[in-house]
Amino acid sequence: MRPYIICHMMSLLDGRIDCDVTEKIETGDEYYEVLNQLDCSSTLMGRVTMEMHYALPEAFVAEDKAPIGEECFNIAIQTKGYIIAIDTMGKLKWPHNQFDGMPLLVITSEECPKEYLDTLTKQYISWIAVGKGSIDLKRAMEILRAEFGIERLSVTGGGNINAAFLKEGLLDEVSMMWCPGIDGRKGMTAAFDGLANDFPPTKLKLMSAEKLGDTIWARYNL
Template sequence: MKDAKRPYVICHMVPSLDGRIVTQGWKLPPRAMAEYERTAETYDADAWMIGRISMAPYAGKAKVPVRKAGAPIPREDFIARRDAESYAIALDPSGKLTWKSGSIDEEHVITILTEQVSDDYLAFLQGKGVSYLFGGKDSLDLKKVLAKLRKVFGIRKLLLEGGGKINGSFLAADLIDELSILVAPIADGGVGTPALFDVEGKRGRARHLKLVSVEKRSGDLLWLRYKPKR
């Protein structure tokens, strides 16, 4: 990787033939989803990253208590643990995930926030042992976030498994080093359904890719690997 100041980012997804990524209703066989996990493991990544909505089922539900009066909590990164073998990273700019603990199985949780979150929420995260990094004042600077993940936690390789908007934001910022897609044998056809990449606001610049490999996998999945032409 040319930029050693940040992790190598692999966008790993299961889209339909028409590029949709909401799998509910597809009725894919269990072996198909098992292929997704098996191919992900081949990258031996240090961390995986998804957005708030996708992370909610993993985070669980807990109550964010009102903090007792005291000095304001400084908007400084909080590191609960930095020696985990693997990390689960949530992009949660507004601080809405109500974590039950600071880990998902054996993976330590890192949540990415903006400085607009409340002191109550920061105290809640500290109490749960959830590490947090600030990615910006009002919005997330993804390049800054990746640099922090590398510097603070030593993350060298990251699986990006986000929704279309998150993937689109990484694509627009030219922060995807490899695209790994398992094309499902499904034609979705859902108008307005999130796609593999959705760039908000305006049409994103087209990114040209180079095909690295093609492989047929179990369940009639097709594993395509690309790298961007830079």
């Protein structure tokens, strides 16, 4: 058992997802209005996205680097929904334990220093440590459902974490918004990025499509 998972993204027509650029093209609240319509109680983002928008600028550096070394979790605040950060080795420092009205929950690997997880506990931040070497996303999603009660989850980037969920077969839907603009800069991250060259293409089935001003919103299932 795991949550029902929807990847929700806004990109330019060329698939790039630089928020600074998309916000210059699409200046309204359409992205967040659509996200609310998806009725997901919790939202998950990758380390880079969380570092850009939520975490403190300086990295956490453990004095004692001994790893937690086992699968475990801590529920600091029991609630209906969380804002969830993926942070494999425990590098992000947090100014608060809540953002956008939702408590923070951090997912790390079992290689994460115990000192980092103890720091989260002292800040009343929930956490999950799961996976040897890297985060076991499938097991993390099972823990989210069984222990934290999360039934619907939106994954909102960046491109590498979106691709990781796709690779693990964890996405039930893709909710994609294309705003009326082009980026075109070399090397900019796409909505799904970082997969090996031999990873097969993923065929989707269109569920619905809607015009929101000059923005197109389409929902697909896998």
